[in-house]
Amino acid sequence: PIKTLINYSPNFSTYxxxxxxxxxxxxxxxxxxxxxxxINRLTHDKSKVSCHYFIKRNGLIITxxxxxxxxxxxxKSNWKKDKSLNKKSIGVEISNNGHQFGYENxxxxxxxxxxxxxxxxxKKYKIKxxxxxxxxxxxxxxxxxxxxxxxxxxxxxKKIGFWHNIDEKKLKRIRNKEISNSDKIRFFxxxxxxxxFKNILRKNKKNLLIKSFQxxxxxxxxxxxxxxxxxLIAKTLSKIx
Numbered sequence: 001p002i003k004t005l006i007n008y009s010p011n012f013s014t015y016x017x018x019x020x021x022x023x024x025x026x027x028x029x030x031x032x033x034x035x036x037x038x039i040n041r042l043t044h045d046k047s048k049v050s051c052h053y054f055i056k057r058n059g060l061i062i063t064x065x066x067x068x069x070x071x072x073x074x075x076k077s078n079w080k081k082d083k084s085l086n087k088k089s090i091g092v093e094i095s096n097n098g099h100q101f102g103y104e105n106x107x108x109x110x111x112x113x114x115x116x117x118x119x120x121x122x123k124k125y126k127i128k129x130x131x132x133x134x135x136x137x138x139x140x141x142x143x144x145x146x147x148x149x150x151x152x153x154x155x156x157x158k159k160i161g162f163w164h165n166i167d168e169k170k171l172k173r174i175r176n177k178e179i180s181n182s183d184k185i186r187f188f189x190x191x192x193x194x195x196x197f198k199n200i201l202r203k204n205k206k207n208l209l210i211k212s213f214q215x216x217x218x219x220x221x222x223x224x225x226x227x228x229x230x231x232l233i234a235k236t237l238s239k240i241x
Contacts, residue, residue, distance in 0.1 A: 002120050004053070004061040009043045011050035013070035013086075022067065022125040024082075024089035025118060026074055028135045029145040031098030038095060048072060051093040053117060059109030061117055067125075077138035078197035079131075085138055090121055099144050111151060118160045130195065130241045132161040140196065140212035141205045148219040164217065164236045175221065177228040187226050190234035194241045 028051065030038035035057060041047045042054065042064055050071045054062040065071035073091030074084070082088060094114065097104055106114075121127065134150065135143045156163035179187075188206075191213060192198045207224040214222045217233050 002061060002117055004063040007039065007043055007054075007062050007064060009050035009064040009071070010045045011042070011048055011072050012065045013072075015070070017068045017070060017087075019068070019125065021088055022090060023127060024079070024085055024131045024133060025121055025127050026085065026089045026091050026133050026135060026138065027114075027146045027150065028073060028091060028093045029096035029098050029147060029150075030093055031096070031100060031145060033097055033101045035095045038093070042093065051091040053090070053092045055092065055094045055110050055113050055117070057095050057107050057110060059107065059113040061113050067121075074135070074138060076142075077135075078199075079133060079138050080195045090125070092117065094146060096146070099147060103147060103149060105149050106146075106151065111154070115155065115158050115160065118155070119158070122160065129156075129159070129162045133195075134216060136212045136215055137196070140209050144212075144215065148215045148222055150216075152216055152219075162237070162240060164233050166232060166236060171218075171229050171232070174228040174232065179226060179228050179231055183231055184226050187231050187234050190231075190238040193238040194234070 032038040039054060042050050050065050051073045052065045052067060052071050054064055056062065067090060070086050071091050072086060073093070074086045074089060077085040079085060092114070094106060094110055096106060135145045152161055153163050155161050191209065196209060210226060211222055211224045213234065214230065217237065218230055
């Protein structure tokens, strides 16, 4: 078992879940200037938000909601055929100022703790690589976290989540190369196969979806434009998702 501090939140659904119902692991950043204020918010009964685990800047892990209870971390969310992912997920909040308050690199101690915690949860609940997600993956019309500084590629080397194996030099060569309109349509089809929710496109939010994809898989350039690099990454990932 992982050693954690205890600071329980009152914000959870009181029915107990079946172990088999837990299928997603979702990462968030706090997006607040103060770590202590973020902890207070997640444990305050009027905030109506919480998480299962909180990782402090110094790497200490706090348990806020026991695993088999539904924490309120994902909000309105979709992945593949699932909606309202709170019901089927474990939420991990990582202390970080976020884009609004001077987005910073995650500390080495945080990432070390995150890897240890994630491996424990993945093994315990048999969570698939393709079901390890960021808040922006499941709510891309309104969320940016955990953002482009989150080390998805590093985590994939530890068998946490997945990443493409395309040569970096090749990707750099085809970055910003324009593609046809038919290829742009193919790009979105690849994203839907990976798991991104397609109905949002009816609300004219394609740009937010593209940026969400880039924040996770093309972190060096977040511009909301589909180029040949994005197309190749999406095609590759759609085959392994």
